[in-house]
Amino acid sequence: MSMNINMQEEALTSRTAYTSKELAKEWHTNEHTVNMLRQNGLLHGVRVGRSWLYTPDSIRLFFTTYKDCEFGNDKDCQMARRGI
Numbered sequence: 001m002s003m004n005i006n007m008q009e010e011a012l013t014s015r016t017a018y019t020s021k022e023l024a025k026e027w028h029t030n031e032h033t034v035n036m037l038r039q040n041g042l043l044h045g046v047r048v049g050r051s052w053l054y055t056p057d058s059i060r061l062f063f064t065t066y067k068d069c070e071f072g073n074d075k076d077c078q079m080a081r082r083g084i
Contacts, residue, residue, distance in 0.1 A: 017053040020045075042066060 018026070020034040027034070037043040038052060043062045045052040 015056060017046075017055055018059070020052050020054075023054060023059070037062070 020031045020038075023034045024031045034043070034054075035052070038045045038054075042065075043054065044058040045054045047053075
């Protein structure tokens with residue numbers, strides 16, 4: 001899966017947080033994918049009750065860190081995660 005997705009900067013700054021469901025809809029994927037990104041330490045979220053929330057800053061950091069990562073290639077993601 002390639003995450004070549006750009007969220008509009010004004011859309012990011014107009015919200016304080018996004019749920020997994022909202023990110024999945026915005027990224028044209030499913031909640032499971034968003035949750036797996038969080039569980040693998042690629043996307044930072046905060047648990048509030050039973051939900052996970054993602055701030056605009058954590059979304060920006062995700063796209064900055066993994067912008068060239070091909071998520072079907074595990075080696076590329078590991079290298080991007082280490083900053084190589």
